Amino acid sequence: MALHFYLSILSIAALVLCTSADYSSVNFSYIGPNGPEKWGSLSPAYAACSNGKVQSPVDLVYTDIVINNQLESLDRNYVPTNATLVNNQFNIGVHFEGKVGDIHINGKNYSLKQLHWHAPAEHRAHGRTHDAELHLVHLTEDNNNIAVVASLYNLGDPDPLISKIEDKLNELEVQSRVGNKNARIALGTFDVEEINKKIHRYYRYVGSLTTPPCTEGVIWNIIGKVRTLSKKQLELLKAPLSVDFFHNARPLQPLNGRKIEMYHYHPNQKQGTKTP
Numbered sequence: 001m002a003l004h005f006y007l008s009i010l011s012i013a014a015l016v017l018c019t020s021a022d023y024s025s026v027n028f029s030y031i032g033p034n035g036p037e038k039w040g041s042l043s044p045a046y047a048a049c050s051n052g053k054v055q056s057p058v059d060l061v062y063t064d065i066v067i068n069n070q071l072e073s074l075d076r077n078y079v080p081t082n083a084t085l086v087n088n089q090f091n092i093g094v095h096f097e098g099k100v101g102d103i104h105i106n107g108k109n110y111s112l113k114q115l116h117w118h119a120p121a122e123h124r125a126h127g128r129t130h131d132a133e134l135h136l137v138h139l140t141e142d143n144n145n146i147a148v149v150a151s152l153y154n155l156g157d158p159d160p161l162i163s164k165i166e167d168k169l170n171e172l173e174v175q176s177r178v179g180n181k182n183a184r185i186a187l188g189t190f191d192v193e194e195i196n197k198k199i200h201r202y203y204r205y206v207g208s209l210t211t212p213p214c215t216e217g218v219i220w221n222i223i224g225k226v227r228t229l230s231k232k233q234l235e236l237l238k239a240p241l242s243v244d245f246f247h248n249a250r251p252l253q254p255l256n257g258r259k260i261e262m263y264h265y266h267p268n269q270k271q272g273t274k275t276p
C-alpha cells in the first residue's frame, strides 16, 4: 500500500517531467509507421536515412574485406571518469562528463563521450547475427568528426562492464515503469578499464550513425573479438525501454561499393610503423 502510494507520487512527478522537450523528441521507431524505412521522411534533418549512400550498419562479408597494413592499432587508455546512466528511450547508454581517453585515427584525436547498447547486434559479422552490440562514440574536439568503436556480443558469461551497472539498470527500469522514460542516474566514477584490452583485429569502414539523423562520415571500427553477456544482462538492457525499442537494431544497409579494411596485429610489426 505504502509503496503503491509512493509510486503514485512518483508518477505525477514523472508526468510533469514528461512535458520536457527531451521526451517528445524521439519520434522514430523500429516497428510500425515510423519504422526504419520511414526515418528519412520524419524530418528534413533525417534525409540521409533514406538518401544516404554510405549508411550503417553493414554486413561484414569476407569478400568485401581487404587487409590494410597501414592501419594503426586502436590502443586506448581510458581512465575512470564521472558518468551518468541515461535512458535515451531508443537505447540505454552511459554519458561521460570529463576526459575518458582518446583514440587516434589518421592524425586526429577522437575522445570518448558516450557508450550505448543495441540488441540484437546491428553489424553482421562472421556470417551471423550476434545478440547485442556496444557502441563507444568518440568525437574530435570540434565535435565535427565521429568515430565509433563497436563490440559484438554473444550470449554467454556475464560482461564485466555491464555487471558494474546492474543495480542502476534496475533503478532505471523502476523509473521507466513510473513514467520517467528519460531518467538519468549518476554512476559516480565509472571505470571502463575493462575495454582497454589490446585489439588484435578490427574492421574499419566509413558509414553513418545507425539512428536518425543517420549522419554520414562516421569512422566505424568493429572489434574482431566477440564479447559475451548473460541473458539476464540482455534483459536488463531492454527492461527500461518501451516495447517499441526492445528490438533496436537498424536493418543492414547496402555497401554500395565500399570496401571494409581489416587491421591485424603482428607481434613483430612496430606500433605505428607503416609497412611498405
Ligand SMILES: *[C@@H]1O[C@H](CO)[C@@H](O)[C@H](O)[C@H]1NC(C)=O
Pocket: 025, 026, 027, 042, 043, 044, 045
Ligand atoms: C521528428 O523529430 C525531429 C527532431 O526532433 C523533428 O525535426 C521532426 O519535425 C519530427 N517529425 C515529425 C513528423 O514529428
Ligand SMILES: *[C@@H]1O[C@H](CO)[C@@H](O)[C@H](O)[C@H]1NC(C)=O
Pocket: 082, 083, 084, 097, 186, 188
Ligand atoms: C558527477 O556527476 C553528477 C551527475 O551529473 C554530479 O552531480 C556530480 O557533481 C559529479 N561529480 C563530480 C566529482 O564531478
Ligand SMILES: *[C@@H]1O[C@H](CO)[C@@H](O)[C@H](O)[C@H]1NC(C)=O
Pocket: 102, 107, 108, 109
Ligand atoms: C593527440 O593526443 C596526443 C596525446 O594522447 C597528443 O600527443 C597529440 O598532440 C594530440 N594530437 C592532436 C592532433 O591533437
